[in-house]
Amino acid sequence: MAAEQPPHQMPRPMLSALRFDLLAKCSTTKARAAILHLPHGPVPLPIFMPVATQASLKGITPEQLADQNCKLCLNNTYHLGLKPGQAVLDKIGGAHKLQGWEGNILTDSGGFQMVSLLKLAKVTEEGVRFLSPHDGTPMLLTPEHSISLQNSIGSDIIMQLDDVIATTSPDDERMTEAMRRSVRWLDRCIEAHKKPESQNLFCIIQGGLNLKLRRECCGEMVKRDTPGIAIGGLSGGEEKDAYCKVVNECTGLLPERKPRYVMGVGYPEDLVVSIALGADMFDCVWPTRTARFGNAIVPSGTLNLRNAVYANDFTSIDKDCKCTTCRSQSEGGLGITRAYLHHIVAKETVGAHLLTMHNVFYQLDLMRRAREAILEDRYPDFVKEFFERLYPGGAPEWAKEALGSVGVVVP
Amino acid sequence: MLTFTLAGASQRLAPRLGTLIAKGRTPIQTPHYIGNTSRGVIPHITHDNQRKHTAIRSLYMGLEDFIEKLPPRKPPIYDIPYENDISPLKVFASHPPSTLLILSPRRFPPVETPTANTNTTLSICTSVGFRSLPISQYIDATAKLHPDIVISPCDFVPPAAKQNASVKRVEKMSDRTAVWLRDMLAMKKEVREEQGSGGNNGISVFAPILPVEGERQRYYLDQLVEDFKGEVSGLVLYDCGSLGEIPESLEELPRLMLSDPANPRELLQQISLGADMFVLPFVSLATDAGIALGFVFPPPLLGKDGNGSTRVPLGLDTWNEENATDVGSLQEGCQCYACVKHHKAYLHHLLSAKEMLAWVLIQIHNHYVMDQFFAGVRSSIANGTFEEDRQAFERYYEAEMSEKTNQGPRVRGYQFKSKGGGEPKKNPKGYNKLDDMAESLAEAPVPSPSVDAGDLEEHGLGQVSKS
Ligand SMILES: [Zn+2]
Ligand SMILES: [Zn+2]
Numbered sequence: 001m002a003a004e005q006p007p008h009q010m011p012r013p014m015l016s017a018l019r020f021d022l023l024a025k026c027s028t029t030k031a032r033a034a035i036l037h038l039p040h041g042p043v044p045l046p047i048f049m050p051v052a053t054q055a056s057l058k059g060i061t062p063e064q065l066a067d068q069n070c071k072l073c074l075n076n077t078y079h080l081g082l083k084p085g086q087a088v089l090d091k092i093g094g095a096h097k098l099q100g101w102e103g104n105i106l107t108d109s110g111g112f113q114m115v116s117l118l119k120l121a122k123v124t125e126e127g128v129r130f131l132s133p134h135d136g137t138p139m140l141l142t143p144e145h146s147i148s149l150q151n152s153i154g155s156d157i158i159m160q161l162d163d164v165i166a167t168t169s170p171d172d173e174r175m176t177e178a179m180r181r182s183v184r185w186l187d188r189c190i191e192a193h194k195k196p197e198s199q200n201l202f203c204i205i206q207g208g209l210n211l212k213l214r215r216e217c218c219g220e221m222v223k224r225d226t227p228g229i230a231i232g233g234l235s236g237g238e239e240k241d242a243y244c245k246v247v248n249e250c251t252g253l254l255p256e257r258k259p260r261y262v263m264g265v266g267y268p269e270d271l272v273v274s275i276a277l278g279a280d281m282f283d284c285v286w287p288t289r290t291a292r293f294g295n296a297i298v299p300s301g302t303l304n305l306r307n308a309v310y311a312n313d314f315t316s317i318d319k320d321c322k323c324t325t326c327r328s329q330s331e332g333g334l335g336i337t338r339a340y341l342h343h344i345v346a347k348e349t350v351g352a353h354l355l356t357m358h359n360v361f362y363q364l365d366l367m368r369r370a371r372e373a374i375l376e377d378r379y380p381d382f383v384k385e386f387f388e389r390l391y392p393g394g395a396p397e398w399a400k401e402a403l404g405s406v407g408v409v410v411p
Numbered sequence: 412m413l414t415f416t417l418a419g420a421s422q423r424l425a426p427r428l429g430t431l432i433a434k435g436r437t438p439i440q441t442p443h444y445i446g447n448t449s450r451g452v453i454p455h456i457t458h459d460n461q462r463k464h465t466a467i468r469s470l471y472m473g474l475e476d477f478i479e480k481l482p483p484r485k486p487p488i489y490d491i492p493y494e495n496d497i498s499p500l501k502v503f504a505s506h507p508p509s510t511l512l513i514l515s516p517r518r519f520p521p522v523e524t525p526t527a528n529t530n531t532t533l534s535i536c537t538s539v540g541f542r543s544l545p546i547s548q549y550i551d552a553t554a555k556l557h558p559d560i561v562i563s564p565c566d567f568v569p570p571a572a573k574q575n576a577s578v579k580r581v582e583k584m585s586d587r588t589a590v591w592l593r594d595m596l597a598m599k600k601e602v603r604e605e606q607g608s609g610g611n612n613g614i615s616v617f618a619p620i621l622p623v624e625g626e627r628q629r630y631y632l633d634q635l636v637e638d639f640k641g642e643v644s645g646l647v648l649y650d651c652g653s654l655g656e657i658p659e660s661l662e663e664l665p666r667l668m669l670s671d672p673a674n675p676r677e678l679l680q681q682i683s684l685g686a687d688m689f690v691l692p693f694v695s696l697a698t699d700a701g702i703a704l705g706f707v708f709p710p711p712l713l714g715k716d717g718n719g720s721t722r723v724p725l726g727l728d729t730w731n732e733e734n735a736t737d738v739g740s741l742q743e744g745c746q747c748y749a750c751v752k753h754h755k756a757y758l759h760h761l762l763s764a765k766e767m768l769a770w771v772l773i774q775i776h777n778h779y780v781m782d783q784f785f786a787g788v789r790s791s792i793a794n795g796t797f798e799e800d801r802q803a804f805e806r807y808y809e810a811e812m813s814e815k816t817n818q819g820p821r822v823r824g825y826q827f828k829s830k831g832g833g834e835p836k837k838n839p840k841g842y843n844k845l846d847d848m849a850e851s852l853a854e855a856p857v858p859s860p861s862v863d864a865g866d867l868e869e870h871g872l873g874q875v876s877k878s
Contacts, residue, residue, distance in 0.1 A: 054761075056761055059455075060457075067459075091736045098757055142874075334457075335505050339487045340451070340504060344452065348449055350452045
C-alpha cells in the first residue's frame with residue numbers, strides 16, 4: 001500500500017446488531033436516557049463500563065460482576081491478542097465463552113495500547129509499525145488485523161483502529177493527518193468486518209482539541225453510518241475545559257438515535273458532566289485500579305482504607321451503598337466495615353475484591369441514579385446535589401463552565 | 412455448650428464418625444476439615460463466595476492476626492462488645508453468627524519465631540513483626556472474644572527439634588502447657604459464673620496433647636485426666652503419633668489435628684487412627700501453586716484410568732500448556748462453581764495472565780473437592796469399608812502432591828519456613844501480599860520478552876513487517 005491514498009469511495013453500508021431506544025431527554029441539558037439492546041441483553045444508558053483487561057475483573061467472578069448490576073464490560077484486544085491469543089479464542093469460541101460472561105463485551109482496537117505501551121511504535125498509512133518486544137523484528141498491526149482479532153473475540157461492540165496521537169500535540173498538521181487517516185481506516189475496518197450481524201462496529205471521532213477538525217471528522221464518520229459512535233483521544237490529560245468543549249461540540253453534530261461513547265473517561269464528576277453534554281457511555285480503569293490501592297469511591301470523594309483513621313471505624317464504606325460489600329447481612333449483603341477493610345487491604349487479595357465490588361457498584365449506581373433523574377426530568381437538580389456533596393466548597397471552574405454551557409448553574 | 416457425639420462404639424486407633432454441635436452454630440459431621448483463615452478470611456475467598464460456593468461453615472483463626480497494635484493503642488477487635496452470643500471476632504470479620512469459630516493464639520501453620528516462649532509468654536508473629544504475647548493476655552482475649560472453641564496454648568517444640576528435645580525441655584513444655592491450661596480453665600469458669608445460667612454458649616477449651624511420646628508427657632497427661640477432665644471439651648494434636656497417646660478416659664473428646672498432613676494419603680492415615688477435625692494448609696498451598704485438586708474418595712475403580720501400574724496424579728497443574736484450549740472442567744463431573752461456570756482454558760489463561768481470579772476459582776474448587784472427599788470418607792466409615800477404600804486410594808493415586816511447575820502468588824511472609832531458633836529475624840514484610848503481586852497485576856503489562864514476533868503474528872497482533 002502506498003503511504004498516502006487518494007480519496008476513495010464509501011464502503012459498503014453497515015449492518016447493525018443493536019437497537020437504541022431513546023427514552024427521555026433532559027429539558028435543560030443535553031442528557032439522554034436510553035436502552036441499548038445488544039446481542040447479550042439490554043443495557044441502560046447512560047452507562048459506565050468496568051474494564052476487565054485480560055478477560056477478568058481484578059479477582060471478582062463474572063457472577064459477582066453481574067451482582068453489581070453490570071451488563072456491559074470491556075476487554076482489551078491487545079491483551080487478549082497476547083494471551084490467550086487468536087488461535088485459542090477461535091477454538092474456544094470467543095471471549096464470552098472464555099470468561100463465562102453472559103453479559104455484553106466491548107473491545108477496543110488494540111492500537112491505543114500498542115502505541116502507548118510499545119516504544120518505537122510508529123503509525124503509517126498501512127497500520128501501526130512496531131518492533132517485537134522480544135527480538136526487535138519489525139511488526140505491523142493493520143485495521144484488518146484489529147478487526148479480525150475482534151471478530152475472534154466476538155465482542156458485542158468492536159472499535160475501529162484509529163490513528164491515536166496525544167490530543168495535546170500542538171502539531172496541527174499531524175493532527176489533521178491522524179484524523180483523516182482514522183476516517184480511511186474506518187473504511188478499511190468496515191470492509192474487513194466479518195460479523196456485522198452480531199458485532200457492532202463503532203467509529204471513533206478524532207481531531208484532538210481542534211474543534212474544526214472534530215467537526216470535519218464528525219461529518220465524515222456520520223456518513224459511514226456505524227451502529228454507534230465513539231469520541232476518542234480524550235483520556236490523555238488534556239485540560240478539562242477543552243475536553244468538555246470537544247464533547248459538547250461533537251454531541252451537537254451526532255445523530256440523536258445512536259449511542260455515544262466517550263473513551264477512557266471515568267471519574268464520577270467527569271461522568272456527570274459528560275452526561276449533561278450528551279454522552280451515553282464511558283469506560284475507565286480507575287475505579288478498579290484504585291480499589292487495589294485501598295481506595296473506595298464515595299459521594300464525597302474517595303476513602304483510602306489503609307489510613308489508620310479507619311482502624312476502629314465500624315461503619316460501612318458508604319451507609320447508603322447497596323453493593324454486596326456494604327449491604328448489611330440482614331439485607332443479604334456482607335456488612336463489611338471500614339475497620340475490617342483496613343485490616344485486610346494490601347494484605348489479603350479479598351480486601352481488593354471487596355473494594356472492587358464496591359467501586360464498580362458505585363459507578364454503575366451513579367449512572368442508574370443519573371438515568372432516573374433524566375427520566376424524571378430533574379437532571380439539573382441531580383447534578384447540583386452531586387457537586388454539592390463532592391465539592392462543598394464550590395465546584396471546579398471547568399465543571400461550572402461546562403454545566404453553564406448547557407444551562408445548569410452549580411455553586 | 413459444645414457436644415460431641417460419636418456414632419457407635421469407637422475402637423481405639425480406628426476411624427470414627429462424630430457430630431460436633433454448638434448451640435446456634437452449623438453442626439459439623441466428622442471427620443471434617445475446618446476452614447483455615449488469614450486475617451479473618453479464607454485466602455482469596457470473599458464472604459459471598461464462601462457462602463454461596465463453599466460448604467465451609469467453621470473457621471480457624473489465630474489471634475496474632477488481629478493484635479498488631481501495641482498498648483496504649485488497642486486492637487479494634489476489643490472495641491466490639493460481646494452480645495447475643497456472637498463473638499466480636501465474627502462481627503469484626505463479617506462472618507455470620509452460625510459460623511463455628513475456633514481461636515488459637517497463632518495462625519496455622521505458625522511462622523517459627525526467632526525467640527523461644529517463656530514461662531508466661533508465647534512467641535508470636537504479627538503483620539508488623541515478631542513479639543511475645545503474655546499468656547494472661549491471650550486468656551483475657553479469649554474471654555472478650557468468646558470464640559466457640561479456644562485452643563489452650565501449647566509450649567510447642569518445632570517438629571525438627573522434637574526428636575532431640577532434652578528431657579529438661581520436655582519437662583518444661585509439659586509444665587508450662589499444664590499451667591497455661593489451668594489458667595485457661597479458671598478463666599472459663601469465671602466467664603461461666605459471670606454469665607450465670609443464661610443459656611449462652613460457654614467457651615469450650617481444647618487442650619493440647621504434647622507432640623512427644625507418651626512416657627515423656629506422662630505427668631502432663633495424668634494431670635489432664637485427674638485435674639482437668641470434665642472441664643476440657645476437646646483435644647488438639649500436633650502430631651499424628653499423639654493419637655496413640657490419648658488417655659482412655661479422654662477417648663470421647665473431639666480431636667482437632669494441627670498435624671499438617673502434606674497430602675491426602677497422610678490425611679487418610681490420620682483419619683484411620685481416629686482423627687476428627689483438621690486444619691489443612693495443603694489445600695491453599697495447592698491453590699497458590701495453581702494445582703486443582705482432583706482426587707475423590709473412595710477412588711474410582713481400577714482399570715478405568717489405568718491398570719494400577721501408573722498412579723493418577725492428585726491434582727491438575729493448571730499452568731500446563733495442554734489446558735490452553737481445553738474447555739473441559741478442572742475435574743470431570745465436579746459440581747463446584749468454578750467447574751460448572753468455567754473451564755480449564757480460562758483457568759489456564761488467568762494463571763498465565765497472573766489474574767487474581769485464577770486463585771479465587773481454584774481455591775473454590777479445591778475446597779469443594781475437600782468437602783466431597785470428607786463426605787466420601789464419612790460414608791466409607793459408615794459402610795465399614797474405610798480401610799479397604801484407603802488402600803485402594805493409595806493404589807490409585809500418587810502419594811505426593813504434584814510438583815509445582817510455576818510460581819503462584821509470591822510466597823508470603825507467613826509461609827516462610829524458618830530454620831529454627833538461632834536464625835536472624837525474618838522481617839515479615841512479605842506479608843504484604845498485594846504489594847508483592849503488584850507487578851504481576853499491572854493493569855497493562857508490556858508483552859513479556861518471551862513473546863517473539865512469530866507469536867505475536869500467530870496471536871493476531873499484526874504481522875511480521877516485510878517492508
Ligand atoms: Zn458499597
Ligand atoms: Zn470443581
